[in-house]
Each structure stands twice: as C-alpha cells, then as structure tokens.
Amino acid sequence: MSNDIIKVSRNTKNAPISNVSSQTVAFSHYNNISAQLPLDPKTGQIIVGGVKDQAAQCLTNIKAIVESIDHVMDDVVKITVFLKNISDVDAVDEVYTSFFQDYLPTRTTVAVAALPMSDALVQIEALISNGEGTAPQAPCALVKVARNTDNAPKGLHTQTVAFSHYNNLASQLPVDPKTGEMVTGGIKEQAAQCLNNIKAILESIDHVMDDVVKTTIFLTDIADAEAVNEVCAKFFPSYVPARTIVNAAALPMGALVQVDTAVSHGDGTPPQLPEDTSLLVIEANNTENAPKAPYSHSVAFSHYNHVAGQLPLDPKTNEIVAGGIKAQTSQCLENIKAIVESVEHVIDDTVKINIQLTDIADLDAVNEVYSTFFKGALPARTVVGVSAIPMDALVQIDAVVSNCEGTPPE
Incomplete structure (x- = not known):
C-alpha cells in the first residue's frame, strides 16, 4: 500500500x-x-x-x-x-x-x-x-454493509455499518434487548449492559471486543468515571482501546452512561478480499511524553490513528498545568502532538479534532491557541460545552489522525 x-x-x-x-x-x-x-x-x-x-x-x-x-x-x-x-x-x-x-x-x-x-x-x-x-x-466500488442483530437494542439507526476496514457502531445505551427497557441497578450495571450490547453486535458480525480501537464514554456524572473504568477493565483485560470520557447533560431514556465505539474490520467490505486483508494488525501505542492513562494513547488500524482524549496534564507530573484556558489548551495539543510524533507522524496529519469546554465562552481563546498548531489544511472539528471534565480541567481534546503507511501486513 x-x-x-x-x-x-x-x-x-x-x-x-x-x-x-x-x-x-x-x-x-x-x-x-x-x-x-x-x-x-x-x-x-x-x-x-x-x-x-x-x-x-x-x-x-x-x-x-x-x-x-x-x-x-x-x-x-x-x-x-x-x-x-x-x-x-x-x-x-x-x-x-x-x-x-x-x-x-x-x-x-x-x-x-x-x-x-x-x-x-x-x-x-x-x-x-x-x-x-x-x-x-x-x-x-466498495460496498457499505449495514447490519443488525436481535441480541442488541434496535432503534432509529443501524447497529453497525461497515465500510472498508472499519465498523462504525451505534452508541449503546444500557438497554436490555429482550425488553427494550433500561436495566436495573446503578452505574456499574448500566456500563456492563452497554458493553454487553457492543459485544453482542460484534459477535453477530464475527468480531470480538479486542477489535475495538476507540471508545467514547458519555456520563451524566463525571464522578462515575472510575466505576466505569472498573467495568471496562473486565471487557478489555489485556489490550485497552483509546478512550475519551465526555460529560453529558442528559442521555436518551434517562441513562447514566452511553458507550460509542469505532471497530476494526480486517476483512474489509466487498470487493475487498478477506484473505488479502484479514491479517491487518491493531497497533496500540503509548509514549512517556504524554500523560499516563489506563488506556492506550493511540490505536492505529489500517489508515487511521485514534488518539485518546487528552487532558491538560504535564506528562512529567500527571498534574493539571498552571494557568487558564490558553495554557490548558496548549497542553492538550502538546500532548496530542507528542503522541502523534511518537508514531512518526506530524500534527498536520490530523483529520478530525473533538473539543470539550466547561465554558463555551472560552472558545475564542481556545481558537487563538489552536491556530498555532496547524500549519497546513485544517482538520474537521466538533466543539461542545460540558458541565465537567475529569480532574476539573477546563478543556479536553481528542483526535483522529491519518495513517498513510497503514498497519501490517500492508
């Protein structure tokens, strides 16, 4: 390739x-x-x-x-x-x-x-x-493959749509697929149900949880992050996908948690031949130049790298940097830059940026810093305001980065 x-x-x-x-x-x-x-x-x-x-x-x-x-x-x-x-x-x-x-x-x-x-x-x-x-x-003329299973909740969406080397899953709520109702219990039970629904969808298309490359976890209470991480560890005991935790003001059906996933699809979609592509390797990477986290800093598969949500943490101390929104934004982007450079890429290889702010009024200040990091064509971008970010940060940023060399055996 x-x-x-x-x-x-x-x-x-x-x-x-x-x-x-x-x-x-x-x-x-x-x-x-x-x-x-x-x-x-x-x-x-x-x-x-x-x-x-x-x-x-x-x-x-x-x-x-x-x-x-x-x-x-x-x-x-x-x-x-x-x-x-x-x-x-x-x-x-x-x-x-x-x-x-x-x-x-x-x-x-x-x-x-x-x-x-x-x-x-x-x-x-x-x-x-x-x-x-x-x-x-x-x-x-690649074919898009949309699929559903009775073993996961249905709604105004397709459960999984595969195209080329990725499966894109609908975000899963803690809904029992047999009843269509929310499961009983607290945050741990709800997180487990979300992940069980994801597992059911993956198994229905002959994939496994270790094929997940990125999870975005939406929580109505950011304090629940630690409990959700405990549950995630049971579903990802060895390899841990990249992860971003986002505070939601509310979720459908009054849920406490919702889990979104991007999944590798080594077999590709027609007319790609499974025997030609099924050996593609997921490459998870961490670097000492970015803050330590209980998940992978970046996960590459085929032609994309998925970078976990970066907080404004000094990688040497794992503490929030001193200063206001500009200092914090700069640190988030420096962490992304360090991760990207650790896999021999540059920040201008970024194709998509997602930014969460605790004060949407900070956006102009964020943009001032943001524009100094990208020298070439600008990435696509999404910005939302949230009530809280882990560690009381003011900003969190994650990224999707191009991976022109692909992953083995390409």
Missing part, C-alpha cells in the same frame, strides 16, 4: 465556512465532516425557528457538503446529534427520517451543556464513506 496517500480538505460556499476548521477532510476511504450548526450559509446566522427547523438546517448543511464532493446522504455511515435539551430528540427524529428514508446510519445522541452560538439548539456531525479513496489510491 502506498505510503503517500493524500489528505484532502474541502469547503463549499453552500454550507457555513469556518476559519478554524475544514468542512470535510477526506483520507483514504472516509470523509470526516465538521459538526454543523443550524446556520444559514448565506448569512452565517442561526436560522429562525424551533428545533425542527434547526435540525433540518444542520442536515441540509451536511447534505450540501456531501453533494459538493460528489456523494449522497446514503453514503453517511455515522451521525452524531448534540442537543441542548434531550426532550427534543423526538422532534429531531421527525426531521431526521426525511433525510434518511431507505437506510439509517449508525447514530449517537447526547445532550450537552452548551453549543457554539448560544441560540443553537442542535449540532450534528457526520462520517461519510469515500469509496474512491484519496490519491494515489485507485477508485474502488
């Missing part, structure tokens, strides 16, 4: 343009689309109306981006919906189904404390299949 695959960052005037992110960044067989606010691209202002109107505008912006790169909405493999009010989910669903009529992507829905631009009620991001690849890869 060529080791000079090119990252392609693009923007269209038919969707809102930002000076701190690219609308879409394609690398190899995926397009990473920045979270879209309900902005009119002509005015740059939040549209007038309620949550239905705003959800429609977010999805219209995504559709415009998708069509600008010669794709269609059915190429979406994953959607993440961020709401100001979890009770708006039914209204969003009414709009959502008008954009996906024949096929439903995998999906994550979470309420957060704040969104960029105070009048926004909803923000939506997307991950898109990219069968043509990026240069110098030859275009290939």
Whole structure:
C-alpha cells in the first residue's frame, strides 16, 4: 500500500465556512465532516425557528457538503446529534427520517451543556464513506454493509455499518434487548449492559471486543468515571482501546452512561478480499511524553490513528498545568502532538479534532491557541460545552489522525 496517500480538505460556499476548521477532510476511504450548526450559509446566522427547523438546517448543511464532493446522504455511515435539551430528540427524529428514508446510519445522541452560538439548539456531525479513496489510491466500488442483530437494542439507526476496514457502531445505551427497557441497578450495571450490547453486535458480525480501537464514554456524572473504568477493565483485560470520557447533560431514556465505539474490520467490505486483508494488525501505542492513562494513547488500524482524549496534564507530573484556558489548551495539543510524533507522524496529519469546554465562552481563546498548531489544511472539528471534565480541567481534546503507511501486513 502506498505510503503517500493524500489528505484532502474541502469547503463549499453552500454550507457555513469556518476559519478554524475544514468542512470535510477526506483520507483514504472516509470523509470526516465538521459538526454543523443550524446556520444559514448565506448569512452565517442561526436560522429562525424551533428545533425542527434547526435540525433540518444542520442536515441540509451536511447534505450540501456531501453533494459538493460528489456523494449522497446514503453514503453517511455515522451521525452524531448534540442537543441542548434531550426532550427534543423526538422532534429531531421527525426531521431526521426525511433525510434518511431507505437506510439509517449508525447514530449517537447526547445532550450537552452548551453549543457554539448560544441560540443553537442542535449540532450534528457526520462520517461519510469515500469509496474512491484519496490519491494515489485507485477508485474502488466498495460496498457499505449495514447490519443488525436481535441480541442488541434496535432503534432509529443501524447497529453497525461497515465500510472498508472499519465498523462504525451505534452508541449503546444500557438497554436490555429482550425488553427494550433500561436495566436495573446503578452505574456499574448500566456500563456492563452497554458493553454487553457492543459485544453482542460484534459477535453477530464475527468480531470480538479486542477489535475495538476507540471508545467514547458519555456520563451524566463525571464522578462515575472510575466505576466505569472498573467495568471496562473486565471487557478489555489485556489490550485497552483509546478512550475519551465526555460529560453529558442528559442521555436518551434517562441513562447514566452511553458507550460509542469505532471497530476494526480486517476483512474489509466487498470487493475487498478477506484473505488479502484479514491479517491487518491493531497497533496500540503509548509514549512517556504524554500523560499516563489506563488506556492506550493511540490505536492505529489500517489508515487511521485514534488518539485518546487528552487532558491538560504535564506528562512529567500527571498534574493539571498552571494557568487558564490558553495554557490548558496548549497542553492538550502538546500532548496530542507528542503522541502523534511518537508514531512518526506530524500534527498536520490530523483529520478530525473533538473539543470539550466547561465554558463555551472560552472558545475564542481556545481558537487563538489552536491556530498555532496547524500549519497546513485544517482538520474537521466538533466543539461542545460540558458541565465537567475529569480532574476539573477546563478543556479536553481528542483526535483522529491519518495513517498513510497503514498497519501490517500492508
């Protein structure tokens, strides 16, 4: 496999343009689309109306981006919906189904404390299949494979959508698939149910938990992180995927926890031949130049590296750095840079950045620091406000990074 695959960052005037992110960044067989606010691209202002109107505008912006790169909405493999009010989910669903009529992507829905631009009620991001690849890869009519099992909860989503060398799973709530109801018990029981649902989905497609490359864990109480980590250790006793813990203002069905996963798919999707690709290796990496954590700093599989959520910790002391939001943002990005460089990449190989802030008003200060780290084409980006971050940090950042050399045996 060529080791000079090119990252392609693009923007269209038919969707809102930002000076701190690219609308879409394609690398190899995926397009990473920045979270879209309900902005009119002509005015740059939040549209007038309620949550239905705003959800429609977010999805219209995504559709415009998708069509600008010669794709269609059915190429979406994953959607993440961020709401100001979890009770708006039914209204969003009414709009959502008008954009996906024949096929439903995998999906994550979470309420957060704040969104960029105070009048926004909803923000939506997307991950898109990219069968043509990026240069110098030859275009290939790869097939998207959407699957469900009766052994995991069903909803307004597909449980798993495989494309090329990744399976993208719908976020799992602590729901008993037999009853469709929340399991009884506290945070540990709920976390175990989420992970059991993930395990059931993976086993239904002949995969195992060790094929997970990244988990994002949404918690309504950040103090539950330690208990959830204990449960995760039982499901990942030896290899631990990259991980980000995000505080949710609320979750569907009043859940305490929801778990999102990205999963390796060594067998690929047709016309890729399983015998050619099934030996692809997951490469987990840690470096002494980033803060110690009970999970992998980065996990590479095929043409992507997934970097765990980085707190503003000094890697020498594992303590929060002194200073305000600018100092903390710089430390988060320095930690990501150290991780990326430890696997012989550069920070401009980043295709997607996710930022959580305890005060959304800090965003301008974050952007000042952020712009000093990227010299080339800007990554796609999602920013949300949260009520709390582990260790009382003001900011947390994770990243998805291109991996042009692939993982063995490529």
